[in-house]
Amino acid sequence: MSADKKTLKFQMMMSPSEAEMLDDWMFKHRVRSRAEAIRRLVQVGMLAEEALAGLLDAAAAASEKATADMVAVLKEHEAILSPSTKGTAFTSEEMEFVLIRALRRAFDSADAIGDLFTQILSIGNAMEPLVEAKSLVAGIAVSKEILDETQKALASVRSRAAEPLEDNLYWIAANSPALREWFQHYETLPDNEKGPAVRAMLRELHEERQNDPKAFAERHGTAAFWEKPMGEKE
Numbered sequence: 001m002s003a004d005k006k007t008l009k010f011q012m013m014m015s016p017s018e019a020e021m022l023d024d025w026m027f028k029h030r031v032r033s034r035a036e037a038i039r040r041l042v043q044v045g046m047l048a049e050e051a052l053a054g055l056l057d058a059a060a061a062a063s064e065k066a067t068a069d070m071v072a073v074l075k076e077h078e079a080i081l082s083p084s085t086k087g088t089a090f091t092s093e094e095m096e097f098v099l100i101r102a103l104r105r106a107f108d109s110a111d112a113i114g115d116l117f118t119q120i121l122s123i124g125n126a127m128e129p130l131v132e133a134k135s136l137v138a139g140i141a142v143s144k145e146i147l148d149e150t151q152k153a154l155a156s157v158r159s160r161a162a163e164p165l166e167d168n169l170y171w172i173a174a175n176s177p178a179l180r181e182w183f184q185h186y187e188t189l190p191d192n193e194k195g196p197a198v199r200a201m202l203r204e205l206h207e208e209r210q211n212d213p214k215a216f217a218e219r220h221g222t223a224a225f226w227e228k229p230m231g232e233k234e
Contacts, residue, residue, distance in 0.1 A: 012038075019034075022034055022037055022038070022041075025037060025041070029131050029132065036136070039136055040130055040131055040136055040139070043130045043136065043139075043140060043143075044127050044130050044131065047123070047126060047127060047130065047143065048123070048127070051119070051123045051126075051147075054119060055116070055119055055120065055123070058112075058115050058116040058119050059116055061112055061115070062109070062112035062113050062115070062116050065108060065109050065112045066109045066112070066113075069105040069106075069108065069109050072105065073102060073105065076098070076101070080098065097175060100171070100174065100175065104171060115154060118150065118153075118154060119150070119154070122146060122147060122150035123147075125146050126143040126144075126146045126147050127143070129142035129143050129146075130143050169202050169205045169206060169209070170198075170202060172205070172220050173201065173202070173205060173220070176219070176220040178219050178220055179201075179220070182201065186198070205220070
């Protein structure tokens with residue numbers, strides 16, 4: 001919508017109850033005329049319609065992620081407590097492995113739900129200037145800026161979550177027997193050196209996986225302990 005002069009006219013019929021609702025809305029938001037109120041409500045309605053598709057996609061993604069994680073946890077629970085493991089005493093490292101996998105799924109699901117909440121919140125924030133701004137043109141500009149900034153922030157979060165260097169590789173490293181000594185050394189580092197050390201380690205792992213994926217898998221294999229043949233458990 002531009003700042004063009006309002007030269008187009010059309011006749012609109014309303015029922016008394018519709019007019020009363022419109023007048024109540026005008027009073028609540030201090031809008032001076034029914035025409036201005038209708039213009040603002042049209043913008044709010046169009047914003048809501050456009051945003052609904054994105055909300056539905058985010059809700060579907062969050063639901064699918066939660067369902068997939070639940071199914072995976074149930075399958076792992078069944079594998080760990082199968083007849084073949086009856087009477088088995090699991091080590092603390094093995095139980096830590098289970099908990100780390102469960103925590104990662106929980107965090108991933110929480111991120112998906114967080115995305116949905118952020119989108120809902122941004123739509124509410126974007127509607128406010130359409131209603132409250134002194135001019136509708138200014139309100140539309142502020143609303144667009146809010147939505148654009150939200151989408152940029154969400155894209156950045158999703159990009160970091162999908163970045164192997166910062167996400168998957170960290171979990172591989174945390175479960176790699178080959179890096180246990182590295183993590184022991186990490187615990188001795190001053191706090192200001194820990195972040196750079198992790199980033200350097202992840203870069204090296206990233207290069208190692210790119211250069212020889214097979215050797216990388218053998219050295220840092222993260223197969224669940226219950227998936228390994230008997231005799232291969234450490």
